[in-house]
Amino acid sequence: MIEIIEAKNGSAVLRKEGRLLASAIDPQAEARDWINRRPALLGQVKSVFVLGAGSGYHISELYFQTNATVVVVERDRDLILKVRELQKFDSERIHFQCVNAAKELRASDIVRSAVRESFLVLQHAPSIAHDVDFFNECQAQLLGRDWGHLNWQWQLKGHPALETYPRIDTPDEPLTIYDLEATELVQDSAERERMIIKALRELVK
Amino acid sequence: MKILVISLLRLGDFVQTVPVLQALRTQFPVRRLDVLTHEPARALQPMIPDVNRWWTIDRDGLQEGLGRADIPLLASFSVLREKLDEINAQNYDCIINLTQTHYSAWIAGYLRTHNRAGLFFDARGQMHVHSPWFQYLDEHAPLSVKDVFHYTDIFFYGSGLKGPERHWNMHETDEGRREVAALKLGDGEKIVLQTLTSDTKKNWADTSWLKCIRQIQLFRPQAQFVLLGAPSEQRKIEKLVIEAQKQGVKAQEAILSLEGAFSLLKSSQLLITGDTSIKHLANATAIPIIELSIGSSDFRRTGVYKAGSLIVQSSVDCAPCPHSSPCSQTTHKCAKQLSPDLVSTLAHQSLAGNPFALRELAREYSSEARILQTRMTANGYWIACGLHDQAPEALVEKMVERSTWKFLLNREYMDPLAQFGSEGLYLKQELDDVLPRQAFSEVARHLDFLESEASKLAEETMKQLTSVRLRSPRLTEEGLADIGGLRRAQAQLERFSSQAQIKVKLIRSLKSQLMEKT
Numbered sequence: 151m152i153e154i155i156e157a158k159n160g161s162a163v164l165r166k167e168g169r170l171l172a173s174a175i176d177p178q179a180e181a182r183d184w185i186n187r188r189p190a191l192l193g194q195v196k197s198v199f200v201l202g203a204g205s206g207y208h209i210s211e212l213y214f215q216t217n218a219t220v221v222v223v224e225r226d227r228d229l230i231l232k233v234r235e236l237q238k239f240d241s242e243r244i245h246f247q248c249v250n251a252a253k254e255l256r257a258s259d260i261v262r263s264a265v266r267e268s269f270l271v272l273q274h275a276p277s278i279a280h281d282v283d284f285f286n287e288c289q290a291q292l293l294g295r296d297w298g299h300l301n302w303q304w305q306l307k308g309h310p311a312l313e314t315y316p317r318i319d320t321p322d323e324p325l326t327i328y329d330l331e332a333t334e335l336v337q338d339s340a341e342r343e344r345m346i347i348k349a350l351r352e353l354v355k
Numbered sequence: 356m357k358i359l360v361i362s363l364l365r366l367g368d369f370v371q372t373v374p375v376l377q378a379l380r381t382q383f384p385v386r387r388l389d390v391l392t393h394e395p396a397r398a399l400q401p402m403i404p405d406v407n408r409w410w411t412i413d414r415d416g417l418q419e420g421l422g423r424a425d426i427p428l429l430a431s432f433s434v435l436r437e438k439l440d441e442i443n444a445q446n447y448d449c450i451i452n453l454t455q456t457h458y459s460a461w462i463a464g465y466l467r468t469h470n471r472a473g474l475f476f477d478a479r480g481q482m483h484v485h486s487p488w489f490q491y492l493d494e495h496a497p498l499s500v501k502d503v504f505h506y507t508d509i510f511f512y513g514s515g516l517k518g519p520e521r522h523w524n525m526h527e528t529d530e531g532r533r534e535v536a537a538l539k540l541g542d543g544e545k546i547v548l549q550t551l552t553s554d555t556k557k558n559w560a561d562t563s564w565l566k567c568i569r570q571i572q573l574f575r576p577q578a579q580f581v582l583l584g585a586p587s588e589q590r591k592i593e594k595l596v597i598e599a600q601k602q603g604v605k606a607q608e609a610i611l612s613l614e615g616a617f618s619l620l621k622s623s624q625l626l627i628t629g630d631t632s633i634k635h636l637a638n639a640t641a642i643p644i645i646e647l648s649i650g651s652s653d654f655r656r657t658g659v660y661k662a663g664s665l666i667v668q669s670s671v672d673c674a675p676c677p678h679s680s681p682c683s684q685t686t687h688k689c690a691k692q693l694s695p696d697l698v699s700t701l702a703h704q705s706l707a708g709n710p711f712a713l714r715e716l717a718r719e720y721s722s723e724a725r726i727l728q729t730r731m732t733a734n735g736y737w738i739a740c741g742l743h744d745q746a747p748e749a750l751v752e753k754m755v756e757r758s759t760w761k762f763l764l765n766r767e768y769m770d771p772l773a774q775f776g777s778e779g780l781y782l783k784q785e786l787d788d789v790l791p792r793q794a795f796s797e798v799a800r801h802l803d804f805l806e807s808e809a810s811k812l813a814e815e816t817m818k819q820l821t822s823v824r825l826r827s828p829r830l831t832e833e834g835l836a837d838i839g840g841l842r843r844a845q846a847q848l849e850r851f852s853s854q855a856q857i858k859v860k861l862i863r864s865l866k867s868q869l870m871e872k873t
Binding site for chain 1: 413414415416417418419420421422423424425426427428429430431432433434435436437438439456457458461462464465476478479480
């Protein structure tokens with residue numbers, strides 16, 4: 151059940167199954183703090199995936215502080231409707247993607263189009279607390295820190311699948327640029343993309 | 356013509372390229388001159404009028420993207436590729452990479468153009484330089500190389516530019532003037548001290564700075580001391596200023612942007628610094644400069660690039676040390692050995708315009724430090740000459756060597772009308788300025804020796820070259836030769852041979868100039 155309550159500063163915030171989806175004191179200030187803890191590349195990527203619709207204040211803040219397309223991933227359709235109603239989003243830069251399982255993201259045109267270009271993934275902690283496993287799977291899908299998800303993203307960018315070298319020592323650790331460097335693409339080909347991977351590899355030497 | 360210049364190191368390294376940017380504008384029919392650099396260098400944008408567009412890379416952001424597991428693995432890759440593809444869409448006629456790193460070489464390689472200069476990799480990972488000057492830079496990179504052209508000269512000639520003129524075309528801005536006006540410094544003599552650098556190894560201890568300032572104040576009671584720093588250095592500078600004021604010194608902090616720092620330098624009478632960015636900003640002003648060359652600061656490659664400036668370096672074996680590694684000594688030897696007495700007296704005599712006192716000072720302190728004075732030679736390169744210990748033989752050898760390299764790398768010797776005579780005349784003019792009259796007989800004797808050595812080398816390399824040229828086709832036919840190895844050996848011998856022949860011609864030209872004058 152989703153209710154609307156009034157925060158101390160007079161703003162409306164949502165409460166789902168007894169849990170608040172934004173600050174009950176000042177949701178706008180909370181959203182600004184959320185953005186301020188952002189990773190450095192936020193101003194440079196073309197899209198940002200937001201995991202969790204919350205009460206929408208963080209989406210609104212993100213929209214105003216960047217030029218990126220915002221894709222909000224959420225499983226609860228009612229929550230999406232409430233957030234839309236509350237924030238009155240009408241920009242073409244904001245999309246809500248309602249999926250029941252993380253793997254459905256692969257079939258979404260909006261997601262596929264965002265993944266083709268640069269993007270980041272931001273978690274909205276109060277929303278995630280409602281559905282931890284679902285959001286963790288979505289995050290893994292989008293971070294591409296394992297071979298399966300990485301290959302999906304790489305191919306979406308228009309390249310052939312990455313031929314990888316087996317990771318014997320740490321197969322369960324998240325992939326890094328070192329693993330990307332160890333692919334056949336970088337080791338044995340003349341693809342121009344290898345030059346960018348090589349340049350980035352120099353940055354973490 | 357659309358040119359892109361890449362400079363992907365630190366801020367100070369970018370400032371060093373200013374004369375190159377200016378000369379590209381004047382020597383080539385440039386319609387657009389853009390730069391690709393790191394984000395911090397964008398702060399220079401209002402001051403450098405020769406650049407049309409600033410492309411910047413957020414190096415820290417890319418590194419963060421690679422290092423954090425909660426950021427998509429391909430985020431840094433995509434951000435960098437999108438930026439480089441946008442640059443590629445500009446269709447530059449020429450790309451010049453003024454950065455000698457693998458990182459920049461991969462980026463330069465990804466960018467498409469018909470003409471290149473500087474280091475770049477092709478898609479197969481093969482390295483190319485496209486100018487003998489950048490090959491020279493690569494070969495002379497180790498710190499053990501004692502004599503080397505200044506980076507600004509290498510970048511200048513490596514970019515295909517000509518002539519001895521170097522212009523630091525930088526503009527003062529209203530914002531910079533406003534920042535300095537807000538300091539309310541007054542009209543008296545102002546001595547600017549840049550006490551902190553980006554690398555602790557290059558820093559002089561606070562106690563040394565304080566002692567130095569106190570002593571300068573004894574010499575020059577009216578002087579006002581301005582401690583310059585960036586906003587990130589504010590707390591440390593404030594602490595030093597409070598300490599100086601406690602000791603009765605008229606010190607004031609100046610926490611300024613680069614625009615503000617530039618305006619401050621324009622309106623002050625002396626700069627003492629170990630910081631690369633500020634030192635090179637000062638090149639574009641009239642302010643006299645004393646450079647403290649400490650730690651990894653290598654004045655031979657990146658020293659203050661303005662005639663008449665002073666450089667002080669402790670006489671310790673380990674200086675300069677590599678950038679990336681920590682100090683190898685148990686104490687910060689090179690900084691400790693640099694005495695505040697020396698720097699303060701140097702500052703006073705420099706302001707007093709007393710060259711004899713400077714030389715005397717260099718002699719007195721010769722066991723603990725070297726004092727050098729910079730020169731822009733008519734031959735078209737920067738040199739720093741010891742004020743006390745400049746042996747005539749070493750100087751003439753260094754200058755003949757430099758001119759030889761310049762002729763070789765600029766391929767001037769291949770021109771049938773190569774200006775050996777003019778080069779000899781300029782060399783003579785430089786020696787006249789630097790050496791006392793009585794040193795010329797030693798110079799002449801040493802030139803005889805150098806000529807005979809170079810002639811022998813020319814003869815020997817020519818013999819070897821002929822031998823290689825005759826043998827290589829036969830060895831190749833018999834399948835006995837490593838063709839690549841033979842080619843490299845032949846190219847090396849050709850270079851030695853040309854170098855020796857150029858040197859002989861230059862020495863003869865200089866000798867004839869010396870004889871004419873006597």
